[in-house]
Amino acid sequence: xxxxxxxxxxxxxxxxxxxxxxxxxxxxxxxxxxxxxxxxxxxxxxxxxxxxxxxxxxxxxxxxxxxxxxxxxxxxxxxxxxxxxxxxxxxxxxxxxxxxxxxxxxxxxxxxxxxxxxxxxxxxxxxxxxxxxxxxxxxxxxxxxxxxxxxxxxxxxxxxxxxxxxxxxxxxxxx
Amino acid sequence: xxxxxxxxxxxxxxxxxxxxxxxxxxxxxxxxxxxxxxxxxxxxxxxxxxxxxxxxxxxxxxxxxxxxxxxxxxxxxxxxxxxxxxxxxxxxxxxxxxxxxxxxxxxxxxxxxxxxxxxxxxxxxxxxxxxxxxxxxxxxxxxxxxxxxxxxxxxxxxxxxxxxxxxxxxxxxxxxxxxxxxxxxxxxxxxxxxxxxxxxxxxxxxxxxxxxxxxxxxxxxxxxxxxxxxxxxxxxxxxxxxxxxxxxxxxxxxxxxxxxxxxxxxxxxxxxxxxxxxxxxxxxxxxxxxxxxxxxx
Numbered sequence: 008x009x010x011x012x013x014x015x016x017x018x019x020x021x022x023x024x025x026x027x028x029x030x031x032x033x034x035x036x037x038x039x040x041x042x043x044x045x046x047x048x049x050x051x052x053x054x055x056x057x058x059x060x061x062x063x064x065x066x067x068x069x070x071x072x073x074x075x076x077x078x079x080x081x082x083x084x085x086x087x088x089x090x091x092x093x094x095x096x097x098x099x100x101x102x103x104x105x106x107x108x109x110x111x112x113x114x115x116x117x118x119x120x121x122x123x124x125x126x127x128x129x130x131x132x133x134x135x136x137x138x139x140x141x142x143x144x145x146x147x148x149x150x151x152x153x154x155x156x157x158x159x160x161x162x163x164x165x166x167x168x169x170x171x172x173x174x175x176x177x178x179x180x181x182x
Numbered sequence: 183x184x185x186x187x188x189x190x191x192x193x194x195x196x197x198x199x200x201x202x203x204x205x206x207x208x209x210x211x212x213x214x215x216x217x218x219x220x221x222x223x224x225x226x227x228x229x230x231x232x233x234x235x236x237x238x239x240x241x242x243x244x245x246x247x248x249x250x251x252x253x254x255x256x257x258x259x260x261x262x263x264x265x266x267x268x269x270x271x272x273x274x275x276x277x278x279x280x281x282x283x284x285x286x287x288x289x290x291x292x293x294x295x296x297x298x299x300x301x302x303x304x305x306x307x308x309x310x311x312x313x314x315x316x317x318x319x320x321x322x323x324x325x326x327x328x329x330x331x332x333x334x335x336x337x338x339x340x341x342x343x344x345x346x347x348x349x350x351x352x353x354x355x356x357x358x359x360x361x362x363x364x365x366x367x368x369x370x371x372x373x374x375x376x377x378x379x380x381x382x383x384x385x386x387x388x389x390x391x392x393x394x395x396x397x398x399x400x401x402x403x404x405x406x407x408x409x410x411x412x413x414x415x416x417x418x419x420x421x422x423x424x425x426x427x428x429x430x431x432x433x434x435x436x437x438x439x440x441x442x443x444x445x446x447x448x449x450x451x452x453x454x455x456x457x458x459x460x461x462x463x464x465x466x467x468x469x470x471x472x473x474x475x476x477x478x479x
Contacts, residue, residue: 034384049383052411052466054404082364086356090384091217092363147455 036087038079043071047088055090059098064107067118069166070173078108078116187250189214189336189371190235194244196395197230204230206395207244212373212388214335217359219382219389219403220375221473227395228375229269232340235373236266249335262291264336265329269344271321275314279324282313283331290332297361301327304357305350319346326354330362337362339374343381351381359385379470386469391476399476403469410467410475411447415439415459422457426450430475442467442475 034047043066047058066072081099085092099116102108108116145155190212197205205227212218222228233239235246237253237260246253248260273282279302287293302309305323313321322342329337342358343351363370376382383403390400401409415421421439426432428446432439437460443450447464454462467475 047384049407049468050465052408054408055384056404082360085363086360088384089352089355091387092360093215093217093387094384 034088034090036079036084038084043079045084045088047090056094056098056101059095060101060105063098063102067107068170070170072118074118074120076118077114078118080115187247188212189216189249190218190373191247191250192231192235192244193246195231195234195241195246196243197227197234197239197241199230204395205234208392208395208397209244210390210397210400212371214371215369216387217372217374217385219379219386219469220373220392221377221379221389221469222375222392223377223477226392228392229340230395231392232266232338232373232375235338236261236264263334264338265332265334266338267322267325267329267340267342269341271318271325273313273321273324276312278310278312279307279316280309282324283309283328286328287331292332294331294333294365297333297364298327298331301330301357301361304353319350322346323350323354326358330358333362333365333370335369336371336373339372341376342374343376343378351378355381355385379473380468383469389469391473393477399472406469406472407466409445409447410472411443411464412467412471413439413441413443413447413450413454413464414461415441415454415457415463416461417457417459424453424457426453431478 036045038044043063045059045062047055049055051058053061063072063078072078078099079087081092081095085095088095099108099110103110103116106119109119110116142155150158188211190210192208192210195205195208196203208227208231210218220228220231230239234241235248235253237257240254249263251260253260274285277285283298301323305320305327307320307323307327313324316324322345326342329339343354346354359372362372372385374382374386386403388400388402389406391398416438418437420437421434426441428450429441429443431442433441439454441450451462451464
């Protein structure tokens with residue numbers, strides 16, 4: 008939808024209805040090789056390196072990025088997103104310490120096969136924090152329990168769907 | 183090579199041109215490896231500050247240290263470790279681009295020919311052309327190439343993109359900074375002054391806003407975007423009377439309320455939420471919006 012592969016696309020986020028923002032606050036990069044799309048939003052309030060970390064984790068979860076696939080190298084990605092090279096480097100080293108990717112000297116950064124180095128209890132604990140936040144948010148937005156649980160199911164199905172369609176795409180590519 | 187001292191340390195710097203005070207007690211510190219923005223309106227004191235760092239002007243009050251050294255006493259030691267692109271670029275007009283770069287390279291211990299070749303190509307500059315025939319933008323490009331190729335520890339850029347067209351500006355961001363940071367990113371420091379902040383949004387690690395020669399705000403960019411928030415609320419009727427302490431600015435427009443907050447965003451959101459607004463959104467301010475909000479309040 009946004010631009011051609013490899014294109015450097017600038018888009019605007021509509022903020023509140025009727026108040027479109029005309030400045031470029033969202034920067035997008037598209038990796039031709041893997042089809043992974045990254046998007047930096049300066050208005051999200053989240054540190055830029057964490058936005059990169061989260062999106063690469065999401066790409067890995069949805070299958071847009073597969074084990075063994077090479078990530079875009081730091082300089083071209085930094086140039087495309089127009090962010091500091093150190094920011095991308097920081098994101099990659101964070102991903103490496105989380106065990107999501109590994110760096111092979113001279114060859115680049117790759118998505119790891121089974122990418123969690125953390126013990127099960129630790130993983131549960133980390134996820135609990137995020138779930139709690141979502142529950143608090145649901146309370147404030149007056150989304151009742153059943154609806155909230157249904158939404159979780161729906162989102163998990165959506166991710167599965169995305170993963171399947173990413174898998175089919177590779178089969179198409181190969182045939 | 184790298185020393186533990188900050189790349190730049192400015193303490194209570196002041197400088198006046200006759201009776202016109204340009205800088206009045208500026209203090210800031212740039213750690214090695216950072217990309218630091220000096221933001222201010224025209225006449226805020228950005229160029230004067232940079233000239234004091236380069237020993238082009240002698241501080242009249244306070245002091246500056248570059249890599250821990252006094253730039254007036256260790257002029258050569260300091261200058262060999264930095265490259266500077268002034269706001270007004272001038273070359274010998276009879277020299278070609280090639281000759282100009284060779285001439286500038288002759289002052290340097292090191293010169294990356296590969297980067298030079300790459301940047302000449304990306305800027306589509308003809309090495310045989312005389313610099314007298316170059317446009318303002320092309321002259322700036324030559325100056326940028328000359329600043330990046332020696333691969334110094336520090337790059338000082340004074341309004342590097344003003345006067346350039348939007349395409350070239352974007353190219354500048356993508357190529358020049360990328361090329362400069364390529365070799366030894368952890369140690370390559372950039373000090374850039376500008377009032378075109380949006381273009382540098384993703385590059386700046388930390389910044390100081392100066393106004394009338396005084397520092398107004400110094401923050402890390404990520405922290406700034408986390409702390410400064412714009413909150414919009416729309417109510418069914420006109421907005422209720424509310425305690426909006428902690429908001430930097432409040433704007434009422436019919437049924438809508440727009441607040442700018444620094445740090446108190448979450449608390450204000452909660453207070454607004456209790457009034458059951460029809461819509462309630464929040465977003466971070468961009469660095470440019472923070473700049474405007476800071477100088478207006």
